[in-house]
Structures are given as structure tokens and as C-alpha cells.
Amino acid sequence: MENIKKSINRRSFLKASALAGGGLLLNFSWLASAKAAYTIGNNLNAEPTWTEITGYIKITPDNIIKILNPNPEFGQNVMTSLPMMVAEELEADWQKIEVEMGPHDNVKLGPQFTGGSNSVRMYWKPLREAGATARQMLMEAAAQTWKVPIEEVTTKGGILFHQKSGKTGTYGSFASKAAALPIPKEVKLKEPQHFNVVRSARKNVEGLKIVTGKPLFGLDYKQEGMLIAMIVHPPAFGMKLKSFDAAETLKMPGIKAIFSQKLYEDGFEQGGFDTRTFNDMLVVVGKTTWEVMQARKKLNVQWEPAGDTKDTFGGRGQKREVTVPGELESTDAMFKKMQEYAAKPAQQLRKDGDPETAFKNAAQIIERTYNAPFLAHNCMEPMNFFAHVTEEKALVAGPLQAPGWSEPTLAKLLNLPGDKIEIQMTRMGGGFGRRAYGHYLYEAALISKKVNAPVKLVYTREDDMTYGIYRPMYTATYRAALDANKNLIGFHVKGGGIPEHAIHANRFPAGAVDNYLAEGWQIPSNITIGAFRAPRSNFNAAAEQSFLDELAEAMGKDPIDFRLALLKRAKENPVGKDNDYNADRYAGILTLVKEKSGWGKPENKKYNRGVAAYFCHNSYAAHVVDMVMKDGQPYVERVFSAVDCGIVVNPDAAKNMVEGAVVDGIGNAFYGGLTHKNGKPEQSNFHQYRMIRMNETPKKIEVHFVQNDIDPTGLGEPPFPPVFGAVANALFKSTGKRFYNQPFAPDLNKKEGKQI
């Protein structure tokens, strides 16, 4: 049985102790696969290395079970689904479980990283093992008390039973005794067919707090004597502070301090995720949010061009300097520059066979170029953080996806040892990758230190949008070589971006085409970028899946059958090495979405249908998008989604996540985009940055999961990228035009489909 503990041998520490007042406290510490959690991008599929994850299960004599959730919650449901995994093996009564958010503890709780669709995947084994161990100890305690063999003890819903004698007892009543027992060397994990918590829908454990408006979020955090701080940042990327005069502003009501300060001193070695936008902070501190907002509007500030600047990065034993160009960039000029770069030779990322010859001999070559703009994350809760820093210690609290990456930098910035820094993670009002970058936490801490008071740093919506860590601007040109019989004999993708390209060279259709070439190039920029829900994939899926659709059309094939045929080839006779997808699982979602959407069925004729499928972050997702015309505009009325993410822990919450990804994808495909004029973002709030709303949301999103017993492979990101492609393909059916430039809405309303 595969699930019998193998990894338990890697266990480094497990400790049971009695709770004050009786009961069991099981501190568990497993070695879990967590390397992947530290890496966003290419290496997500790398063999995991092992790190330690510790947590606890507390069982009180009155049978209340408390579980510590290690990972920050940003809407992906980990506060519920991770404890469900513990409860499954513990055989606890879910109604009696209380969940507590763990503090940041790099040593005990492991990476605590929310991102990369990794939470459930990373904690799947360790948390179940913890539950199983506690259960076994409780059974042992009962067996000893009842003087019966442990094999005859059974459990259900937090109660222990001995059927023959009719004895029963709650977990709570045996918890103290269990605490004194030795830790079992080996425990058995359940086979999936015996799951009864996992795979059945459980409601959000914070649901009631959310609907009653309890203070859960960073912006709600408050402490006695707390001041509010805001940062006035340069109006454009490439600018910096020249001078300011605060004399008048300081007289305004409630204003306590106005000063400028650097975030990182020259030469400060930043960690890989310390990305920040502007290094000069012009800070206004006051009593209330409104007063600070008013004061900063009145500040007299001069800005000047920053010129080229240098960033120093440390970590991993390598110090490197990066020059950030000082240009004041404009979207039109950036777009032209991308076209110039696209014509130049690029870095070869993968080559199979002889693509040059294939294209030379081709009877037909199809070439298409796709473009996409910067995207702002626009988390509903703007960036913010609380900090109280003194000479001896620091307490910081707020919304943060990756406390483990932030702590070392914070320690260096504050000159405090790590154990004098306490990071508390509040519930996040969205994250989408944005809150993996802890600079706003450092800013808050430095401000608190300077004013010697507890401070909450608040970004306004305008700050949040114009002072962002954006999804990069991307382009990619796809070429296909067809022979005289319309067989695909060569495939070429060349992608670029500002400041990085999006190409995943080993993804489908690599492996399915004999002659294949992938290339990439990039243009440096001072516009700051970072992870955005399914980094890079969110562009690739749009471009590649639109191209495959156009290819299928040119070849006279059904778009699903065409993909399935390629996947069959990739499975039976793969081209090249390192193809990082599983052709069976890929084909599985296409087959499922085909069936569930009634693809090709006459009753669906009234819809303009677009299909797309993609693999990223270890999982597979396909969508069929059904478009109709509504008030003269194409409207996505229905969506059918098929997802293979292995075992689905909390099915209804997982559905919610896929529905959200579909809505997010439709919204960004149609409307998402941040443009610049002389370095200044042209959108600063939702009146300019269009977000999808209720009236543009599909009437129905039907989500289907592939049923299998594969360990969970992640869900937050995978359903998002293919939505773009499916929408583009449905738009073609609706309008007869191909859409190559995101966002699609502006092109829709032009007579000719002009490029950006």
C-alpha cells in the first residue's frame, strides 16, 4: 500500500505533551516537500527537497479540537481545506474543530508560502500524517484503559469505540492519557476510497466572520496609539524625489510627521522577492486615514528624473548588481521596441529535429503574433501593513503571502535578530501573487522605527494601482509549418517581454511535433513586475491556445480532436526530452470538457463556442466558453470547465476557485491592461481600469473535476490561463475576426482589428 508511511521515517521531531488543565497537545514536525514552494516559475516541477513543517493539534478534555493552520489565507480556502486533511486522518468531528492561524515561524511551520498553487500539495502528506498519529495515540490510550487489543478499537467523529464490550469515550476524555504515550513509529494513512472529510464539501470556517464584518484583514488591524502612514511616491516610473516643503502641511490637523527616507540604502543586498517600485519614501504620518490623505494632497513636492539606477541582489551566495534603466517609458514606444527586438536573434530555449528545414520545405506557413499589456493585481484590499518597531523588537501584522522571504530582509533592515521579529499574517483581501513581495511590510517597519510608534501603512487604491508589481508586458510570435497534406511538420515560438519573456519551452506542443524551436528575449525596464496568478502561463495559454485554434481551422480539423491527436503523439512517441506535462491527464480534461459541454451537439448551435486547455502549476484545465451577442456586444453566457488537479480536498470551495478563475480570466481578457505615458501609469483607479462586474459574468459556470486518486496537484492558478484562449477562440466564432491583442474589448469596438 503506497500510502503506508514512507515519509514518516524522515520525521525529525514529534512531541506529545499534556495541556495545562488536561488534554493532548501534539506538536508535529515532518519533513515535507517544500522546495517547490520557494520557486515560482520554471522549477515548480523539480523534485522536491525536504524541509521541516511543524504544527499542532490540541485536544481538550471537553473534546474541542484545535488545529493550527500554517499557511496564509488569501481566498484559496486553506484555513478550511488544510485542517480538513488533519481531520480526515484524525477521524474527528468536523463540527468540533476550531482552526487557528499560525504565527510566522520559519523554523517550526516551514515555508508558509501561499502561492504557486502549492498549499494543499505541499501539506497533503504531513498534515494527514499528523492527524493519523494523534488518532493512533488516542486509540492506544483507549486500548490500555479498556484493556483490549488496539486492533479492536475503532474511531468515528471524535469518539473511540470498543464494539464487543460496548465501551465508548470521546477523544477529549483520552487526550491526557494519550499525551503520555510514546509516539508510534509508523501509522497508516487512509486509502482515498475511505475518505469522508476530504472530498466532501465543508463550509469556510471563517464564513460567519466574513458575513458579519469581523476584523479579519490587515487593513482592519488596530492597536492602541497606532498612527496611520502613507507614502507619496513619484508620479512616474523613472522619477525620484528632488525636494519637498512640508511646513504648511505639518500644520494640518492630525499630522504628526513628514519625512523622506530610503527603503534600501545604496548597496543593500535585496532578496529575490524584495522587489519594490520606488526606493525614495516620502512619508506622511498622522492620526487618521482621512487626515493623512488630505495632508499628502497639499504637500509641495518636486520630482526629477532618476536616471539609471542600480539594484544589488544577494542571497544564494551570489551578489549581483542590476542596472535599472532610467527611461520614462510609454506604451506605444515600448510596443515598437518589442517589435524591433522580435526581429533580432534570440536565445534558443529548446530545439527538436530540424525546424529550419521543415519551414524551408513547408507548403504553407502560418505566422501570428500575440501581445498583452501590463496587468495590475488590483487586490480588493489595497496593500497595507501594521508595524511596531522598537530598539529591541518588532511586531508586524498584515496581509502577506510569503513571510519566510520577508523576515531575513526585515531583520537586516532593522538590524534585529530574526527571533526578535514577530510576523502575524492576517486574512488577505486577495493576493494573486502581489503579496509575495514584502516591500510594503519593510516600508511600514522603517516608518514605525523612525516615528517610534505603532504605525499602519496604508496604500490608497491609486497607490496600489500605480505603485505596483505588475504582470509583465508580453509578445510572442508563433509559426507553424504545414506540408502539402496539411500535416504539422514544424512549430516555432519566439517570445519576448518587458522585462521578461513568458515562454515555457518544454510545454505542449513541445513533444508532439518533430521539428520544434522555442526562443526568448527580453527588454529591461524600470517598471516593476512580479508574479501574477499563473505567471507567464497566463499569457502563453492565451497566445498558444489561440494559435492552435487557428491552426486547426487551417488544417480543417476540429480544435479538440486536433489537440487530442497531438497529445496522442506526445504520449506514444514523444519528441525530445523533458516534456513537462502528462499527455494522458492533458487529454483527459479535453475529453471531459468535450463530453460535459456537449461539444458538437446540435442543441448548442446557438452558441459561438471557443475551447482551450492548458497545463501549469502541476494541474490541467480546459474550458469551453459559450458566447452570444448581448446588446451588440459578445457576452460569455456559459462556461464548461474540466480540471484535473488530483484529489479534490474541498469540492465546493474548489469549484468556487475555478468559477473565480473563469470570471477573472474573462475580465482580464476583455478589459485588463495598464498603460504608461512618460513613465506614468495611465490608470489609477477603477474608473479607468476596468474590472469585470456582475453584468458581464456568465450566467452559468459548470465545473467538472477529473475523478482520480492522484495526490493533489494544485488549483489556484491552473484554471486561469486557458480562459483567455477560450475567450479569444469564441470571439473568432462570434465576429469572424481573430483577436491577437489583449485586452480584447478595445479592439472589439474598432472597425478594423488594429494592433495595440
Added chain:
Amino acid sequence: MANFNIKVNGKVRQVEADPATPILWVLRDHLDLPGTKYGCGVAQCGACTVHLNGNAVRSCQLPVSAVANQEITTIEGLSAKGDHPVQKAWLEHDVAQCGYCQAGQIMSAVSLLKNKPKPTDEDINAFMSGNICRCGTYTRIKAAILDAAKS
């Protein structure tokens, strides 16, 4: 700075603030009622929705000086235990993802149902499109509203 007596969730509260201060910040910073959320400050997102005499308004646009003698209800005052039919429907449909927008969504939905106890799909679209949900929970919001309308 001036003193204002405002009525929030049935209680008269005294506040000293700049007359232009939006109720949103009065609630959050002065009165310790952080259930009402800040999302945009420019009437574009609906996160700050409260009821003024029973009707949904964007509290980021409502200066404290304009609400004397009027009833303000926030999410904290909607029900004693989270058992308003709309809150119950929200829980039943497990609407929330991050949850940040949901107080505003609920306050809008309650106001919609007050004016249109049996809303159509189009009524819901029209009324609720002022509330952004970045996580994309709109289909569940709609389903919850339709359910609440039955009770």
C-alpha cells in the same frame, strides 16, 4: 474640526472630525467598525456600502457633516448573530473567497431585496454591478440573492 452626533446601528455616537470626512473613515477609524471596507474611495467598487435610512449608499462619498439625524446601518448592525436571511444565504452558498468585498455585496443585496423582493436576473445585474468582486464570486452572489428572495 467639528463635533457630530451620528446614529450608527441604532446608537447615537459622537465624533470629532473634519466635516468632509467620509463616513467610511469615521466608521473605520473613529468608531471601531471596520466591517465596512475601503476599496477605491471614488464610488467605483461598492466595498464601502452601508445603508442610509435603509438604502444602499457608498460611504466613501458621504461626508460626516451630511448625515445628522439619519440612520446609518453597517454590516455589524445588519443582524445580531449573522442570521439576516441574506447573510444566511451567503453562508449557504459559501460565497466568499477572500471575503473582502462581501460586506459591501451583502449590504447592496439587502437594499436590492428591500426595493425588489423578487428580483429578476436583470434587476440583480443592474443593482449589483456597482460592487466589484476581484475574486470573481459573482455567480454565487447572484444565486445567494435569488435564494434569499425566497425566504
